[in-house]
Amino acid sequence: MGDKISRGLLRFRERVFKALSDSTRLEIIEYLKDGERCVCEIIPYIGKAQSTTSKNLGILFRAGILDKREDGKKTFYRIKNPEIFLLLKAADSLNLKDLASASETVDALRKAIEG
Amino acid sequence: MGDKISRGLLRFRERVFKALSDSTRLEIIEYLKDGERCVCEIIPYIGKAQSTTSKNLGILFRAGILDKREDGKKTFYRIKNPEIFLLLKAADSLNLKDLASASETVDALRKAIEG
DNA sequence: ATTATATATCGAGATATTGGAATATGTCTA
DNA sequence: TAGACATATTCCAATATCTCGATATATAAT
Numbered sequence: 001m002g003d004k005i006s007r008g009l010l011r012f013r014e015r016v017f018k019a020l021s022d023s024t025r026l027e028i029i030e031y032l033k034d035g036e037r038c039v040c041e042i043i044p045y046i047g048k049a050q051s052t053t054s055k056n057l058g059i060l061f062r063a064g065i066l067d068k069r070e071d072g073k074k075t076f077y078r079i080k081n082p083e084i085f086l087l088l089k090a091a092d093s094l095n096l097k098d099l100a101s102a103s104e105t106v107d108a109l110r111k112a113i114e115g
Numbered sequence: 116m117g118d119k120i121s122r123g124l125l126r127f128r129e130r131v132f133k134a135l136s137d138s139t140r141l142e143i144i145e146y147l148k149d150g151e152r153c154v155c156e157i158i159p160y161i162g163k164a165q166s167t168t169s170k171n172l173g174i175l176f177r178a179g180i181l182d183k184r185e186d187g188k189k190t191f192y193r194i195k196n197p198e199i200f201l202l203l204k205a206a207d208s209l210n211l212k213d214l215a216s217a218s219e220t221v222d223a224l225r226k227a228i229e230g
Numbered sequence: 231a232t233t234a235t236a237t238a239t240c241g242a243g244a245t246a247t248t249g250g251a252a253t254a255t256g257t258c259t260a
Numbered sequence: 261t262a263g264a265c266a267t268a269t270t271c272c273a274a275t276a277t278c279t280c281g282a283t284a285t286a287t288a289a290t
Binding site (some may be wrong): 038039040041044050051054055058070072073074075 | 265267268269270283
């Protein structure tokens, strides 16, 4: 207790969260849930300019979230580490807990009023 | 398979990750690990301007990551939901080179999140 | 009431990020 | 080799973000 967290870990976390803090990139990650896809599939799915999608793929790749494989003129991206989905789930659970505690509050109020 | 993830969930994730994608804010979260602290303690710990720290606290509060309590002229902030630490752990685990200990972390996370 | 203290908010400058058009690079095919 | 295709990179404008100093607001103390 009391020791400051290392600058390095802090910066690592920052890089990961920054890579995830864009809905276009989050959508790419969701799209790759079922396996690798070539850029030519990702572009129309995402519906933004080719350069935009390519750039976002590069950001996810450099953040260590995606892996890529080149085959001829195509490039296939895939989730590098499925733990990323646990991370997303953990984020979602922050939302669920909010709702849960909100409904607990509502229940408590109801009891207080009716009971 | 194939259904697009909802825009709302995407935006929720984006907001959470955006709030976490700054090392000053990540450091604040670490500092609050052991319990609530008043702003007057957080400011010197972080070592940035008072307005900067106040603004970052506001961002974490509005993102639903921190809670606050006012007592006289002091304001105390605390972690709203300890699940945030699972989220941080999940991020860290992306970094782990040792697959064995990584999968331990994954197991622990899975239990914590799903169980 | 006046002053000191604690925190939040406003405004500005520096920097970063986003997305798209244009261009570059690399690879296949005829 | 020329041309078509797939992807990455460069350049730029718009927007967002970070930090700070100054100011505002609220509470406590004298």
